[in-house]
Amino acid sequence: MNIEEFREYCLSKKYVTECFPFDEKTLVFKVANKMFALAGLEHHPSTVNLKCDPERAIELRDQYSDIIEGFHMSKIHWNTVNIEGGLSNKLIKELIDHSYNLVVKGLTIKLQKELGFL
Template identity: 80%
Template sequence: MNIEEFRDYCLSKKYVTECFPFDQTTLVFKVADKMFALSGLEQHPSKVNLKCDPEKSIELREQYSTIIEGFHMSKKHWNTVTIEGDLKTDFIKELIDHSYNLVVKGMTKKQQKELGFIE
């Protein structure tokens, strides 16, 4: 997966916005103003930071050399994933979905309802 495919997939999800809150090279994706993915656009190969369940984070890091502790992020809740390389696109999409869903799950029930995630 290249960075454009990553960007397109993130933006295809409900209520996602993109911004550059830190600098002009760190692209951040948010769902309802909560960050779920970011990438340094000058990194080659492309790497992204994705939120992850702490137990799953450990498993992924042990299983894949291209998934490491989140760079400049909480090492417990974030992974840095090399998206240009050995990982299959569908698997990267699953990791993006997991990150997105964790953020949505962390919202209040009222927010989830207002945004149409629950009825």
């Protein structure tokens, strides 16, 4: 998956916005103003940071060499994923969905209801 396909998939999800809050090289995707994905645009091959359940994060790192501890992020809750390596687009989309869903679950019930997630 290239960075543009990654961007398009992230933006296809409900209530997602993109911004550059840190610098002009780090593209951030948010749902309801909460970050679920980051892409360092200067990295080649392209890598992204995705939120992940802590136990699953460890399993993924053990299973795939293209998934490592989150770079410049909490090593417990974030993975860095090489999206231009050997991972399938299907798996990358599953990881994006997992990150997005974790953030949505962390929203208040009131906000989840307002946005139509409940």
